[in-house]
Amino acid sequence: MKLKILFCTPVVLLLFIPWLIIGKRQNQVDYAEAAKQITLRQLGHQLLLFAGDSTSRVLPIKQLSANEYQVQFENRFTFEPDSLVKIINNSMRAGKIPLNYIVNVVECAHNEVVYGFSMSQEQKTNIVPCRRRAQPEGCYYINVLFPEASLLGANNAAAYTGGFLVITLLGFSGFLFARKKTAAQPEEKKDQDEPVNIGNYQFYYDRQLLINQQLHTELTIKESKLLSLFAEAPNQLLGRKQLLKIWDDEGVIVGRSLDMFISKLRKKLQHDPSVRLVNIHGKGYRLEISQK
Structure with a gap:
């Protein structure tokens, strides 16, 4: 009887603890979602005030995907890019939203991006083009894309609990099996991340790193995935649809965000003039590597 109690107690705890964790995380998700909605409405209000409009409404925030809002x-209103960037950044800071997002200003009639910028907590990776070119009065949407969410939803509770239990039991079984071994075998060294040469750069995909002599440049996951596609097909045209496939597993409609990531890669490859990311209008991009 005592053995049964001793066995059942950890199992019950394994089933109960994940539900507590998920409940707490879901509350965090709900709070963060509400904070984003309020902050986005506030930045819309500030943009209208700057344009001299104190009477018209900011319409309800539209969620385009899991992490993109409109x-x-x-x-109609007009805006100056420099003021737009400041207003949005100030609103994000006031709402305690991390400065890590991409903003696209979309013209309503043709659904075309007329201005966009990328902000990062590392200021050296910010991309804010054409700050002083004022835009004419028109109908605009402001699209804001945040990084992918990492918190679990409550609808994943059953899967999380089952997975947690299975992993724990497998780990315990592995521990018992390991104890039966008479002698420990020496661990094999893991294969090192082999670099790919891109001009004068050495590209480490797993480490998300570019090295050019003494210059070490860190890449984001998306930048590393994009550069890997180009490195596999140098001097070849890669279509936009092919490049956008790196977002397929997230179900996020990124629109013109691909162009923003290409711009960031260009900046990080600018120290070798033999390497260029070339835009083939209406088709895609090509990584050109000149012969030395």
């Missing part, structure tokens, strides 16, 4: 306005 701010819509009742009336």
Whole structure:
């Protein structure tokens, strides 16, 4: 009887603890979602005030995908890119939203991006083009894309609990099996991340790193995935649809965000003039590597 109690107690704990964790995380998700909605409405209000409009409404925030939102306005307005960037950044700081997002200003009639910028907590990777080119009055949407969420939803509770239990039991079984071994075998060294040469750069995909002599440049996961596609097909045209496939597993419609990531890669490859990311209008991009 005592053995049964001793066996059942950890199993019950394994089933109960994940539900507590998931409940707490779901509350965090709900709070973060509400904070984003309020912050986005506030930045829309500030943009209208700057444009001299204190009466028209900011329409309800539209969620385009899991991590992308759209701010819509009742009336037409005009904006200056430099002021737009400041207003959005100040609103994000006031709402305690991390400065890590991509903003695209979309013209309503043709659904075309007329201005965009990328912000990162590392200021050296920010991309803010054409700050002083004022835009004419028109109907605009403000699309804001945040990084992918990492918190679990409550609808994953059953899967999480089952997986947690299975992993724990497998780990315990492995521990018992390991104890039966008479002698430990020496661990084999893991294969090192082999670099790919891109001009004067050495590209380490797993480490998300570019090295050019003494210059070490870190890449994001998305940048590393994009550069890996180009490195596999140097001097060849890669279509936009092919490049956008790196977002397929997230179900996120990124729109023109691909162009923003290409711009970031260009900046990080600028120290070798023999390496260029070339835009083939209406088709895609090509990584050109000149012969030395």
